[in-house]
Amino acid sequence: MRTASVRYVPEHRPRADALRNSDRIVRAAIAALRESGVAVPLEEIARRAGVGIATVYRRFGDRDGVIRACFETYFAEEVEPLALAAREAADPLRGLAEALGSIIDTLAAHRSLLTAAREVGAFTVTIAERFAEPLGEVLADAQRRGLVRADLLVRDLAAIVVMVLATDYRADHDDADQRRYLALLLNGIRPSADPLPRPSTTVRGSGQLNLH
Amino acid sequence: MRTASVRYVPEHRPRADALRNSDRIVRAAIAALRESGVAVPLEEIARRAGVGIATVYRRFGDRDGVIRACFETYFAEEVEPLALAAREAADPLRGLAEALGSIIDTLAAHRSLLTAAREVGAFTVTIAERFAEPLGEVLADAQRRGLVRADLLVRDLAAIVVMVLATDYRADHDDADQRRYLALLLNGIRPSADPLPRPSTTVRGSGQLNLH
DNA sequence: ACAAAAACGATAGCAACCTATCGCTTACGT
DNA sequence: ACGTAAGCGATAGGTTGCTATCGTTTTTGT
Numbered sequence A, B: 001m002r003t004a005s006v007r008y009v010p011e012h013r014p015r016a017d018a019l020r021n022s023d024r025i026v027r028a029a030i031a032a033l034r035e036s037g038v039a040v041p042l043e044e045i046a047r048r049a050g051v052g053i054a055t056v057y058r059r060f061g062d063r064d065g066v067i068r069a070c071f072e073t074y075f076a077e078e079v080e081p082l083a084l085a086a087r088e089a090a091d092p093l094r095g096l097a098e099a100l101g102s103i104i105d106t107l108a109a110h111r112s113l114l115t116a117a118r119e120v121g122a123f124t125v126t127i128a129e130r131f132a133e134p135l136g137e138v139l140a141d142a143q144r145r146g147l148v149r150a151d152l153l154v155r156d157l158a159a160i161v162v163m164v165l166a167t168d169y170r171a172d173h174d175d176a177d178q179r180r181y182l183a184l185l186l187n188g189i190r191p192s193a194d195p196l197p198r199p200s201t202t203v204r205g206s207g208q209l210n211l212h
Numbered sequence C: 001a002c003a004a005a006a007a008c009g010a011t012a013g014c015a016a017c018c019t020a021t022c023g024c025t026t027a028c029g030t
Numbered sequence D: 001a002c003g004t005a006a007g008c009g010a011t012a013g014g015t016t017g018c019t020a021t022c023g024t025t026t027t028t029g030t
Helices: A016-036 A042-049 A053-060 A063-088 A092-109 A111-119 A125-132 A135-144 A154-166 A176-188 B016-036 B042-049 B053-060 B063-088 B092-109 B111-119 B125-132 B135-144 B154-166 B176-188
Strands: none
Touching: A016 A042, A016 A053, A016 A063, A016 A111, A042 A053, A042 A063, A053 A063, A063 A092, A063 A111, A063 A125, A063 A135, A092 A111, A092 A135, A092 A154, A092 A176, A125 A154, A135 A154, A154 A176, A154 B154, A154 B176, A176 B154, A176 B176, B016 B042, B016 B053, B016 B063, B016 B111, B042 B053, B042 B063, B053 B063, B063 B092, B063 B111, B063 B125, B063 B135, B092 B111, B092 B135, B092 B154, B092 B176, B125 B154, B135 B154, B154 B176
16 A cells, blocks of 8 residues: 555666675675685675675575676676687687687686585576577587587587586596596587487576576 | 503494494485475484484584485495496497486486585595496497597596586476487597597595495 | 493584664665 | 655574583493
């Protein structure tokens, strides 16, 4: 129930200070994850951001929400540009291979953030697919030239990143496995007689994150 | 300081009731994970096992230890036999493909346990490698016949299982992706001119679990 | 059968996560 | 410039995971 004189505002843009705080919290959380590990308390993140802990929960719901936002921000700022760079390469297959390699390298270098993202289910094929979109035209180019099997999708490139990094789950080795298994998968995307089984029919956007 | 008359027992075999309780706890935990999900409280596991919660901590150290023991038990009892069955197949490549497929299927069917194992870092290439050992002779046979690239290792077969299941991280789709990416990887293990980069030089046993 | 030692259940206490509330402050539209 | 409402910090209280302690029960070897 509301008075007639009050303008009804069904959806309203957040205030400037709310946006500023969200951004501060995400930056602080990324730094805190890096420096204090995945188990860093939210209180420390709030302190670093210069806000009260209640504000953290108010903006992001819970700890998982904070981590999701961190991962989304990092992905958009650091990973997507690497996908865009693939278009510069002369050979499209080389472009794809180098883009995938550099994306895997940067993700592996942000170990805590990646681990935290996995824990909250933010590092999925479906989510990675969104940021791999720029690889679409390079992939199409490679397919046109017969360098890559025709039934490969952008989603599969995202899956390659997820799969390779899955071998890196614990810190007990260097990144040799990543190079090895990326090579194995790149060997697998070459043209082949028998087609791949169909991918899952995931609804677009089902893995969506809300970033403030 | 101890009296001279007391026999010194530097390492001593656990008592029968301790062993019994460990086993009960693991069984109860596997059932509880299945029926109540990954977030099931340790109190519920203790209650199901008919022991006090202190005993759970005493036997396994912490929650992660319980989950590690569950996963190890499950792996030894359900997964390793599937690797052994690969030797029955007439065609070694078919045997490998079917073993990997069935291993992936059973792991995917135990979603909660797999998720929990991932959370505590118990589902790694190094650990899976231990149970994939029986695939070694089938792999060697396939290589002798030139069906599979010569530089493939048993460790790589374990990595294939880990990688394929990494695409299944959230429950928002059926197992179509698993079949697709297993096919992609099987396509990648065919003989090839350029060799794979060396694998990581993980020390044997570094991913060890202690099961009671 | 019996004594020592190992294991046990119960419980108390601590830390982190999360929800909810409350009075104060800041941004924003008029 | 000013009133309103959105946002804020602080804080209290509940839940869970985990550690530590203590008196009691069970196993085990002789």
